Amino acid sequence: ATPTSIMVGTGRAAEMGVLFRKGDALQALGEIKVIAFDKTGTLTLGRPELTDMVVTPDQDDASVLAQIAGIEAQSEHPIARAVVQAAARRGLVPPEADAVEAVNGLGLRGRVDGRDILIGSAQLMRQCGIPSDVFERHYRMFQDQAKTPVLVAIDGRIAAVLGVADPIKPGAAAALSALRAEGIEVAMITGDAWGTARAVARQLGISLIEAEVLPGEKRDAVRRLRDAHGEIAFVGDGINDAPALAEADVGLAIGNGTDVAIESADVVLVSGDLAGAVNALHMSRATLRNIR
Ligand code: ADP
Numbered sequence: 001a002t003p004t005s006i007m008v009g010t011g012r013a014a015e016m017g018v019l020f021r022k023g024d025a026l027q028a029l030g031e032i033k034v035i036a037f038d039k040t041g042t043l044t045l046g047r048p049e050l051t052d053m054v055v056t057p058d059q060d061d062a063s064v065l066a067q068i069a070g071i072e073a074q075s076e077h078p079i080a081r082a083v084v085q086a087a088a089r090r091g092l093v094p095p096e097a098d099a100v101e102a103v104n105g106l107g108l109r110g111r112v113d114g115r116d117i118l119i120g121s122a123q124l125m126r127q128c129g130i131p132s133d134v135f136e137r138h139y140r141m142f143q144d145q146a147k148t149p150v151l152v153a154i155d156g157r158i159a160a161v162l163g164v165a166d167p168i169k170p171g172a173a174a175a176l177s178a179l180r181a182e183g184i185e186v187a188m189i190t191g192d193a194w195g196t197a198r199a200v201a202r203q204l205g206i207s208l209i210e211a212e213v214l215p216g217e218k219r220d221a222v223r224r225l226r227d228a229h230g231e232i233a234f235v236g237d238g239i240n241d242a243p244a245l246a247e248a249d250v251g252l253a254i255g256n257g258t259d260v261a262i263e264s265a266d267v268v269l270v271s272g273d274l275a276g277a278v279n280a281l282h283m284s285r286a287t288l289r290n291i292r
């Protein structure tokens with residue numbers, strides 16, 4: 001690559017809101033065979049809303065919502081913000097929570113009003129030895145609706161199930177079609193439940209899915225996709241996406257994502273619009289053509 005063609009390419013990309021943090025990324029991007037996307041905040045808006053809540057007959061939904069909001073107030077996870085916001089909208093005052101800690105990247109544990117509360121996926125409940133078949137039907141239904149299902153256990157027993165919806169970004173489907181039209185395989189890597197991942201993937205025409213991936217394992221998922229398909233780009237926004245962004249041949253961070261993600265990336269999509277990924281690819285290929 002000549003320095004001049006790279007400078008022209010990165011300059012044009014910047015005008016379109018695509019920042020190349022490393023010059024060699026322009027060339028590397030033009031050679032990728034597969035592009036993998038994180039789901040939450042990358043393919044979806046990342047502003048989830050609590051849309052559903054069902055409690056067991058012995059529980060009161062307002063008090064359960066207030067208690068879990070007390071715990072989630074100490075988390076920065078998008079689901080946590082959705083819970084806190086829902087409680088505020090209902091005018092509930094969350095009680096103070098103690099001993100709040102994240103568990104295995106799958107949820108939170110804490111103490112509220114003298115009760116032990118666990119919030120997270122069915123996988124988390126299983127890991128903590130809590131039978132989670134109480135709301136099996138709802139858990140499956142929320143996933144089919146592309147919602148993230150969240151279980152709440154109080155003192156070791158399931159007390160509620162929540163449905164959290166996070167709409168797909170406008171323009172995501174068009175961007176993925178454009179990438180496929182360039183002959184690139186499109187994949188999704190997510191920590192979310194399999195059913196939710198499949199429902200979102202169906203709406204976007206994605207057939208390669210890695211779901212229920214623990215934060216520490218997104219990097220392995222990138223390696224597996226590279227072994228199967230060749231040079232890989234990964235697009236993500238979260239703290240847990242940083243290792244995957246660093247591992248990929250080209251890491252693209254969403255501009256309004258976390259600082260850690262941006263620092264680990266080779267390319268930043270300033271507006272978060274996925275059309276930026278398509279523009280970046282076109283720019284890379286055009287630059288490579290000029291060079292060859
Ligand atoms: P993603 O890869 O989509 O960004 P994460 O790895 O952040 O997802 O989270 C994976 C799953 O862990 C979530 O879908 C949710 O079930 C659960 N989870 C993580 N943190 C929380 C939390 N603070 N409250 C409720 N559930 C959580």
Ligand code: MG
Pocket residue numbers: 038039040041042236237238241
């Ligand atoms: Mg994310």
